[in-house]
Amino acid sequence: MKNLHNQLDWDAVEEERQEVLTQWPTGSEVDYEEGARYIRSLPRSRNFALCLQDAKEKGITLTQPRAGVPVAVDHLDLLRFLQNEGEADLLPTTIDSYTRQNRYQEAEQGLEESRREGRALLNGFPAVNHGVDTNRRIIDGTKVPVQIRHGTPDARLLAEITLAAGFTAFEGGGISYNIPYAKQVPLEASIRHWQYIDRLAGRYQELGADINREPFGPLTGTLVPPCVSHSVAILEALLAAEQGVKHITLGYGQCGNLVQDTAAVQTLNRLAQEYLEQAGFPDVVLTTVFHQWMGGFPSDEARAFGVISVGAAAAALARATKVIVKTPHEALGIPSKEANAEGLRTTKQVLNMLKDQMFPETDALEQERMMISRETKALVDRALELGDGSTAAGAVRAFAAGVVDVPFAPSRMNAGKTMPARDNEGAVRFLSTGNLPFAKDILDFHRDCLARRGETEGRKPSFQMVVDDIYAIGKGMLVGRPR
Amino acid sequence: MKNLHNQLDWDAVEEERQEVLTQWPTGSEVDYEEGARYIRSLPRSRNFALCLQDAKEKGITLTQPRAGVPVAVDHLDLLRFLQNEGEADLLPTTIDSYTRQNRYQEAEQGLEESRREGRALLNGFPAVNHGVDTNRRIIDGTKVPVQIRHGTPDARLLAEITLAAGFTAFEGGGISYNIPYAKQVPLEASIRHWQYIDRLAGRYQELGADINREPFGPLTGTLVPPCVSHSVAILEALLAAEQGVKHITLGYGQCGNLVQDTAAVQTLNRLAQEYLEQAGFPDVVLTTVFHQWMGGFPSDEARAFGVISVGAAAAALARATKVIVKTPHEALGIPSKEANAEGLRTTKQVLNMLKDQMFPETDALEQERMMISRETKALVDRALELGDGSTAAGAVRAFAAGVVDVPFAPSRMNAGKTMPARDNEGAVRFLSTGNLPFAKDILDFHRDCLARRGETEGRKPSFQMVVDDIYAIGKGMLVGRPR
Amino acid sequence: MAEYTLILGVIGSDVHAVGNKVLEVALEEAGFHVVNLGVLVSQQEFIEAAIETDADAILVTSLYGHGEIDCRGLKDALIEAGLDDVLLYIGGYLVIGSQRWEDVEDKFRAMGFDRVYPPGTMVEDFLPQLRADLARQRGESH
Amino acid sequence: MAEYTLILGVIGSDVHAVGNKVLEVALEEAGFHVVNLGVLVSQQEFIEAAIETDADAILVTSLYGHGEIDCRGLKDALIEAGLDDVLLYIGGYLVIGSQRWEDVEDKFRAMGFDRVYPPGTMVEDFLPQLRADLARQRGESH
């Protein structure tokens, strides 16, 4: 039975749209039916949703960079460069941080200054300020599909403009673009805004325009245990499916232990499929995205290539549908286009060399999958229970109660009582489990993992271990051992 | 019972030495007893043999580059750079190709021209021409151990000079430095010359100066199936042990399939240990060296970093004692010192991130180990049988009969009847087994592996597959699929 | 040792929270009284907190690249609020992309920052300087 | 089409055998009569083989970096042997390290090579050129 009662009524949305489209002058350019017609007219090879579906069937892993600069011609040049020189299979359009906070006035100022000074003063592409036509030029100018990537609690206007322009994929979600990206925004509000976006994407889908939606998997990017990001991913998949979305890509940020990373990608797919089927959405096309290490990087480019490659290897061996690629400039600042293309090519080489190989099936892998599954189910089931039929309410209450709790998140909606640390093999475990509703044996498991590491290092598990782990990869290690 | 009857008589060697030391004027500088005293005086951290032994005990993987330029001060600068900026755990001194062919006159000319023109005209360091004192300055000027790396069928004078100078490790062997490096040199001759060298190293060992010897594992570097390189490694280990060598490092060149690469490193150690014990040398300290992909590289540096990283990952997961590192310039020419240091740092990052992880133990891995072991034993046992008590004679006869047969080898002493190709997962198998004395089920196994690949690719296994595989990694693939 | 009060915060629309958390814990351990405003902090919030807590120093973080825009006028506002003697530090990825560090440092010094720290600065890297500056400042102003 | 005879070989102390083998097979498949001298080939051997087989072209390979020294005087020796009309090609890593390709090409052209090919040259990259040169040369000399 579909959770249809959670779907927003399109007429109500239409009313809300009239308000949203006036938030910035460019809103008036939006004509979603024309947008849907345009998207339907795109060849399969330029539709994000369909390319991912095809990759899943072929069992291959596609590459996608992050990239966005303020001025439109420069942005198109950048994307073409990444497509041609980086051989990117999929392209992004990364939005600047003012737009993400709906500060279009500051974005306008940054855009103007960037134009005037001939250098970027914004850290991304202010798509709202550019408006529908300019955005359409990005789609027209590229040969592979392009996705909007950002971090916006209220992205309604951004979605309106970019979908109408012909973008076929839109990253984000009411939880994953709030908890790591905001401080004060109530979850009710961001989830409601993202229900609007999902309903809009669903509307395009109804009109035959396939749109891919992707919750932001890595969250804070720093030592997030798989069950935490899986829970958020599954809740957002349900929220999106309820609004009529048919193409969903779920994400996971590399932790660094190959067994854990493989288990994480595999369970993400299986668990989400289960929950979607249970909720009455067996027809959603589910794919996965693996993010190369999202925490602090080494500043040395040669070392950064090593981190990138380990991530590419894990993505290939775990058979993620796509991999989001870091660059050798990660710890230096926003990358040059050359560095970005380098990260892509390094990744592609590793993917190609490993695409005919699989991470070996072992008891340890099965054990890790079981652990992640049990943990994730504990969180998601409790959240759904709290929601009592409303996924949205469940999510809000789960965060309020610390049932789902993201480490290092800036948001006050997040309990902030959990603390992760690596075990002796580098898998990310919990040092503190806060209020996570785990069974006793799971709690014991995490305690034991960290106790064993403590023994190896001759120290008690503590926050110092966490700090050491935060720095570790940047300093050329995985586990932050004391010196 | 030790194969003592195969050990050269020191008095006879002494006589031979008098002749060898007159091959080039610098020979007169050699005083091996002073050399042994000097080596004994080195701290443990600067003795190659002991550093490897310690790494083996700790279960870690050390890094070592390849590097050598003609002029001594430049060479020392280069080594120091790799030590400081590349964080190399072990250093090399790669010898130029004229010296390798005993063409000291041409080496002298190249050295002089290099000095005069201020650019390298030799592809390595002409250690014989430099003489003992200059070589000693290399050892005195570095903080980590240094090895001589070359490719010389008759390296007697080179060994005399560099060991006397204080080098604590000497690569090569009578087979591995003949078959891939010469065309006309009889195996009898090169093996006899290397028995001299091993006897000399054994003499240092008797005097308490630990010397590491390392047969050249990768041979032609191009699609060499593990059993072929293992056979050569084991025969040379036996030859070295017979002459009194106590520290042996056996090598393997990455093939590219992680299961095969892991199985290869593991079996190399175990099999060699078995044969050495059988032959009465249980006290030899055995370590392993993994060579990052030795065949053609991609010319794009970003892609090269990917190849380097996959090799580093395999070395770490298989727990090789050291890894020989390639550079992003591999397909461009002899690398700049910066590129060399980059390859080292990329490698170190990957090693560090994976050092607490192991390649998972599975049936497939056990199966691969069993296969490599059975194949290797078939070759080595037959060779020893042919030798009838003389390892040297066995090796010579085995090559003459094609019992051991190295693909793509230039030497006329090599039958050249085998041809390798990758299977569907990228493991290197035999397309033609020539005269290899394999049991029927092994022959079937290889045929089936390639038949399956042929099916996938819709073509018959043929030399075109081999050519495609030779180019594959350079073109960004592992398996050379038809386009 | 007299206790010093430090204000921490990530300025503008920047949400990078990890370094901010690490700084808080490390500076508390080093014996400071730390008032951490977290992420998404406006110029006004920095100033109010400094007045309320009689702070000795403000440590601004900016990682996301808009630091240049976000920090314009901060020093003037501090002076206007009578906080000219409060030490003003900044650290992080202060501009977009990687520019020559000397130029970045000059730019932010000219904007009134007493010290400007590059990406990857560890606590032990700036702690001695901070202690010295604080001691000198207290010596001067008391 | 008349059959052309090509001499292949890796010059000097160079033992890189793989590309040489691939070239042999590919050029035979392309319809040439190939005389492959293998690795470690001296100038004298090239010349003798060219005389013996009445070769149309000599394709020298040098990968290991000593090509510059190894090829000195080769063209003069060919002329002296009356082989001035034999096409002389070279390919591989002709110098030590990576130098500007234009300079390398000029250097080897000046040494008398008709065509000079950079590392990574595939057979299909030079085959059309080789065929054209051979046709032109036969046209001229007959």
Ligand code: B12
């Ligand atoms: C984790 C991370 C994220 C996470 C943050 C999660 C969270 N809420 O905390 C997520 C994924 C959400 C994220 C988002 C974005 N990020 Co971000 N992120 C990073 C990353 C990988 C690590 C940062 C980190 O946690 N480091 C570890 C901590 C311990 O170190 P630290 O923060 O640097 O702090 C230390 C020092 O700097 C110093 N320090 C800090 N402040 C101060 C102040 C003073 C006075 C002193 C003395 C010292 C000091 O002490 C701290 C402790 O040692 C960096 C790149 C990197 N460093 O590898 C990029 C990076 C900072 N991000 C960047 C960008 C651009 C973004 C985005 C705009 C997205 C995009 N376009 O890619 C959004 C911005 C969102 C927003 N509105 O802020 C850029 C900034 C580029 C630039 N300035 O040119 C970076 C450099 C990546 C890159 N190369 O593009 N990011």
Ligand code: B12
């Ligand atoms: C495999 C290999 C080896 C093997 C060779 C085994 C064997 N006996 O064949 C081993 C390990 C033994 C080896 C040894 C050495 N090697 Co080596 N080797 C390589 C490597 C990795 C691949 C070569 C290869 O087989 N390529 C595949 C084949 C199919 O391609 P190819 O040979 O280039 O040939 C093609 C084209 O070039 C072209 N072509 C070739 N000849 C001609 C001629 C004409 C007229 C034309 C038109 C075209 C043409 O057609 C061929 C088919 O497509 C290369 C680097 C790379 N390319 O990635 C280094 C490389 C060639 N080696 C190098 C060096 C220096 C050495 C050593 C001196 C050791 C050292 N210092 O590191 C020794 C030399 C020994 C000796 N005396 O020659 C350097 C040369 C550097 C330079 N010139 O500046 C390289 C570039 C590596 C590096 N970056 O340092 N090597």
